[in-house]
Amino acid sequence: MTDSQTAAQRIAQLRSELDAHNYRYYVLDEPSVPDAEYDRLFRELKALEEEHPDLVSAESPTQRVGGAAAAAFGEVRHEVPMLSLGNAFEEQDLLDFDRRVREGLADQLPAGDLFGGGAEVEYSCEPKLDGLAVSLLYENGRLTRGATRGDGSTGEDISANVRTVRNIPLRLQGEGWPAVLEVRGEVYMSKAGFDALNARQMESGGKTFANPRNAAAGSLRQLDPKITASRPLEFCAYGFGRVEGGSLPDTQVGILEAFKAWGVPISRELKRVQGVAGCQAYYADIGERRDSLAYEIDGVVFKVNRIDFQRELGFRAREPRWAVAHKFPAREELTELLDVEFQVGRTGAVTPVARLKPVQVAGVTVSNATLHNMDEVARLGLMIGDTVIIRRAGDVIPQVMQVVSERRPADARPVRVPEHCPVCGSQVERTQLVKRAKGRESVSEGAIYRCVGRLFCQAQLKQSIIHFVSRRAMDIDGLGDKIVEQLVDKGLVKSPADLFTLTYEQVVELEGFADLSTRNLLSAIADSRRPSLARFIYALGIPDVGEETAKLLARALGSLARIERALPEVLTYLPDVGAEVAYEIHNFFADEHNRKVIEQLLDETHGIALQEEGELAAEFAACATLADFIAKLDIAGIAATGAKKLAESAGDLEGIVALSQDWLTLSVSKALNEKAKQSLRDYFADPQRVARARAIEAQLREFGMHWQSERKVAEGLPLAGQTWVLTGTLEAMSRDVAKDKLESLGAKVAGSVSAKTHCVVAGPGAGSKLAKAQELGVAVMDEEGLLALLAAHGLSA
Template sequence: MQKSDVLQRITTLTRELNEHNYKYYVLAQPSISDFDFDKKLAELASLEEAYPEFLDPDSPTQKVGGDITKQFKTVRHKWPMLSLSNTYSEEELREFDERVRKVLGDHFEYVCELKFDGLSISLTYENGLLTRAVTRGDGSQGDEVTANVRTIKSVPNRLKNDGYPALFEIRGEVFMHQAAFERLNRERQENGEIPYANPRNFAAGTIKLQDSAEVARRPLDCFLYFLYMDGRDRAFKTHWDSLNAVKSWGFHVCEHTKLCHTLAEVFQFIAYWENERYRLTYDIDGIVIKVNSYAQQDELGFTAKSPRWAIAYKYKAEEVETILKSVSYQVGRTGAVTPVANLEPVQLSGTTVKRATLHNANEITRLDLHELDTVSVEKGGEIIPKIIGVNMEKRVPETSKIQYPTHCPACGTLLIRKAGEAVHYCPNELGCPPQIVGKIQHFISRKAMDIEGMGNETVEVLYKKGLIKQISDLYSLKEHKDRLEQLERFGEKSIQNMLHGIEKSKEKPFPKVLFGLGIRYVGETIARKLANSFKTIDALIHATCEEIAAVEEIGERIASSVTEYFSKEIHLQQIAVLKSVALQFSIVEEDRVLSSDKLANKTFIISGVFENHSREELTQLIVANGGKMLSSISNKLNYLVAGDKMGPSKLTKAQKLNIPIISEADLIKMLA
C-alpha cells in the first residue's frame, strides 16, 4: 500500500471504531458484532505498528489501560478545587446578581453552563501532553488517577493544533451516560453484585479502580469546562474565549453553553433546561452561572470555600404522588429477594413510571407502607424510581400494613438474612425455580459461555418441560432430541444450532467457565483474576479464604463467598459432571521461549508501585526468565519484590516468615 492509502485507511478505521464505541457505550445500541469490532481494531493496530509515524495517541488502540495502581498518590492542587455556592430559588440568584453589581457595576456578562452530576477532575498538560489527572479530594489535595483517565476516550492524551500554553490545568467532570449505566448495572445484578445507585456513583467507583484495563472497559466520558494557567488573563480575556480555544485544542466541551448579557437571559436558560434535561443522555442537577471576564473574576475574589464570581442554581429532584397498588417480590439467581412497588402509572421525568424499587425489608419498615397508600416517587439522579415518602393525610383507613415475607414467594422456603446484610435470601438453590432458571441463563450468557442458539426464553421453556434442572443438564440435551422436536417453535434447524452451540461452549477458557458458575460477587473481572492466580479449579477449591483474599483486588467478602460456594457438596458434584463432559477447568499455558532460566524454580510476589517498570512488566520479566508468580505469601515464596506504598500486611507476613524482600533494582540485577 502507498503511504497515502495507509493513512486514509487508518483515518477510516479510527472514525468507524470511535463511532461504534459511541453507539455501544453511550447509546447502548451496538450496530456491529464484537467479533467484527475486534477485527477492525486488530487491523488498525497492525497498521499503526507497521507505520508508527501515523500512530495517534488518541487512537482506539491506545485507550486500553493496563497499569496497576496499588495506592493512589496524594497530590496538592496548584489552584484549590473549591465548591460552588448553591441556590434553589430565583430570589437567591437575584441576591447573587446584586452582590456582583455592587462590586462591578452593570457592565459584565455571565456564562451559563450545565451542572453535570459526575466526579470533578483536574488535568495537567505540558507541551500538549497529558501528564497528570487528580481528583478533587478535599479541595486542597486529591488522588492522582492519571493511568485511569488516559483510558477515557474523550480525554485527549495529546492536543490537536497549536496555540496552547506550555503548561496549564483544565478542570472538568467525569461522568457516565445513562444507557451505559443501565447496561452495566444489569450485568452487575446478573453477576450477583450490588448495583450502583446512580451513574455518578458508578463513575466515581470506576475512576478509583486499581486496574486501568478494567477502567478502559467501562464507558466513562468527560466534559472540560475551566482553564487555569499562570498569567491566564494575558492569554484570554474571558472564560467564553477560553472555552472556544480549548475546544479547538481537542477537548470535549459541552455544546449547551450560553453567553448571557442580562439576568433575564440567565433565567430563560435555567427554565429551558429544567424540562429539556430529561432529553440528555447524561444527568445534570442544575446550571452553573459564572462571571465571564477573568479580570472581573479576580476583582470579585473568593470566600474561604467558594468563588464570589460563580454560583450553582440546582433543580429540585422531580417527585410525584401516585397510588401504591401492591408490592411484589423478585427472586434473583443468587436467591436475593427484592421488593418492588407496583404503582398506578404516573408521568415522571419524561417517562411513565409503573414500578419503583423498595430495596429491602428495612426500607418497607422505614416508610411504614400500607396498602393503597399515596406515595411520593422521585427519580432525580436515580435511574430506577424510588419511593421517598408516604402522604399520611391520604392514607385509606383500616388498610393492612405491608409485611415483608418470611418465606420465599417462589418456593416457600424460609428466608435467611446474614449478619451485616440488609437483603433476605432464599437458601433453596436446588429447588427454587427463579434461582435455577437464573443460574442457567447466566451460564449461557454472552460474557460467560456464550452459547449460540439459546436465549433466556429457551431456558425457561426447557426448565418448565423438565429437560434441564441444572447447568450440567445442558450437556445431555442431545440425548433428548426426540423430546426437543415435540416442543413448539423448536424446528430441526434451531435444535441443531442450539446443540452445536452447547458443544462449541466446551472450548471456552477457564475464566469464562468460572464466571459462568455464578458464584456470588464473582464478576467477569474477578473470575479472570482467580483463574490466572490459581490456574486450576482444584487449586481454587482447596485454597483457603486467606489465600484467595491475598489475590490483588479480592477482599475478604469475595474470598468468603468463594470458599462458601466450594464448601457445598452440590456445587462440587456439579463441577465433577462438567469436568466429565470436557469443560475447561484450568488455564492453558501457551508454549513460550524463555529469555533465560536465571529465575528457574524461584517464586515471586510483586507488591507496591515501582519507579521504572509497571507491575505487569516486572511479572513478564520474571516469567520470561523462568520464574513463577504466586498469589499469596507462604513458605513456598522465595522473593517478595517490594515497591513504594506496598501493603503493610504483606510486608509483616514476609518478615515473619523470613522471606527475602528485594527491590526493583535487585530483581534487575538478578537478570543481569
C-alpha cells in the first residue's frame, strides 16, 4: 500500500470521526470527547490534507463549520457565512498569526524602524465564551429572527427561543443603527446559573448537565420556548454579519461599542491593544483571572481591529485570516481508568478513587481522580478499563466527568466495593438512611459504605487524630500528618487522650525529632489544653458536624453537659440542625467508647479545661412553643395548623395525652378532623411514645427552652442576623481572625455567596465569590472598610 493510499484511509477515518463528533456536539448537544481531543483529531486531519492537497474535498470538516441543522427547527440560510476561528495553542502559534497578518498587510502598514522592528497591528481582545454561537437579525431596530450557526452556511431558526433570553433586546435602543443589522454572538450560561439549574434538575429528577456549555446549548435548542425561558441564559455580542441601509464604525471595538449603545450586551473585558505583545499581556491577565470570572471561557479571541484591514486579509475556506482564538491549556482530557481503589476516612467511609493512566490536564499531570461514592460510579456507568473524560478546574480535585462508552474494551470489569476494609480487614457495611416522619421510620440504603472497625482500624484512628489536632480544632502546632502516623504506628497513641500523656522520651525517639523539636511539640500540646467549647466539639469529629454547627451547639446550649445529654428532638430547635444531624450528635455522645475518651480528656491526668462555657443563649430561652412541640412529634395528619388548634384547646402535654385517651371528648373536639383525631389516639396509645414526649418536655424545661420557662433579654449584637463572606487575601489579619471578629459581632460567616448574603469582604486575589456577589448585587467591602467597621465597634486588627 502506498503512502498516498494510507493517508487517504486515515483522512477518511478522521473525517468520519470528526463528523460524528460534530453531530453530537452541535446537533445533539451531547459531546462524547473533550475539546482537546477534538482539536487533536482536527489538527491531524488538517496536516494530512496539507501534505496531500489532492485529497482535500469540500465535505471535509476542515472546509466547513459545525453540523447540519436539526430537522425539528426551520432552516436559516446565512447570507454571510458564520465561520469558526483558527486556533493558537502555543505562544508560537500566536506569534505566527501576527506575522502572517503583518505580511498580509505589508502594503498597508508603515515601514519599520532602522533596527528592523516592524509596524505593530492594533487588535481587539475579548474572552472566548464557552457557549453556542447565534445570529440575531434586526430589521428597522426590531428583532425578527434568531438562528444557530449550524454548518456555517445553514443554521436552525430559533427565533422563539432567543426572544426568551432576558438580556437580548427585542428592540434596539438609541439611533443610528442600520435598517438591517445582523448581530452575532454567544449564548452562554454563567457558573452561578449553571449550578442553580443543575440543583433544580436534581430536585425534580431531571437530567443534569456536564458543563455550562452543554447546558446553554441544550436550553437554547428546546422545542418548547417555555423551557428555554426558564433557563438562566445570557447573550454576549462579538461581531456582525449582514448590514444594509446604513453603516457601522470602521473598527471592531467601535462596532461593539456601538452595539452596547444600542442595548446589545458585549464583553466587559473588551480591550484594544497594540501589537502581539499587547495580545500576550491580555492573554496572561485573563488567564490569571479566569477562575474569578462569572462564566466559563476556554481562551481569548484576538481580531485585527480595523475593518478595512479585515477585508484586505480576507478568509480561508473555514476561518478568517484576521482573527484567532488563543486557547488555554485544556481542562478536560481523555485517559484510561486503570483501576479503582478504596480509601478509608476518619468516619470509616470507604471511598472509591480512580487510578488513571497519567495525563496532562491544565498543565498538571493527573493520575488520580475523585469518584465521591458508589452512587456516582453507578451514575457514570463506570467500568475498569473505560476511556473517561476527566476535568480539572483551578485547584479543584480532578473529577471523572463522563465515560466514552463507544471506546469500552471487551475486557472491562465492573467496580465492586470490597467486603472487607482494605486497611484493617473489618467488615464493610452500607449505611442506612433512617427517615422519621409522622411518627414512623423508613429505612433506605445510603450512598456511603463504612468500615465497622472504628478505632481498631488504623486509617480511622489516624484520620481522627489528624482532625483532632488540626488548626480549626485543637490547633496543636507541629503535629503534622506524618508525625501522627508515626505515633499511631508505634502504638503510642490509640485515642486523642493519649496525646496528652506523651513523654519527652517517647517523642524524642521519633524520626526527625531532636531535643528542641521535642520540647516544642510537648509545649504545643500543653498550650492546647484550654480550648473553647466550640473548638472541642469540632475536634471530636462528630459525623456531619462541621465548624459552624459546633459553634452553634456551643453558643446555644452553653455547656458540654447539655450537648452530651441533649435529645435529638430538642436539638432540632436549634437553627440549621435537622433531624438526621440531631441523631448523629445524639448517637455520638450515646456511644460508650466516645464517652470514655471524652471523660479521659477532661480528667486530671489529661487536663483539658474547656473555656467559654456558660448558660443557655438568651435567644433560645423559652424558644419552644406547645404548638411547635406537638408538630415536632410528627403525628400523622397533624401539621402546624392542627398543632396550634390542639395546643389552644388542650393547654399542655398532659391535657393532650388525656384528650387522646378520652374518645368521647375527643370525638366532639373541633380542633382536629376525624383522621387526625384517630392518629392522635393511636399515637398516645403507645406507652413508649408517651414516655418519650414527657422526656422531651422535661429536658426543654431543664434547659430553659420550655414555653413556660423564663424569657431572657438578648443583648443586641450589631451584626446579628447578617451573613458575611470572606474572599481573597487579607493583609492586616488572617481570614480566620477576621471571621472570629465578625462572629463576635453577631454575624454568621459563610463559605459561599447567595442572595441572602449581607456583605462580601474581598481582598486581593478575590475570585468567583466576588464575581457572584457582583452578579447578585450583594454589597462588597474591601479590607480597609472591614478594619473601619471593626474599629467602630472597638475591635482592632
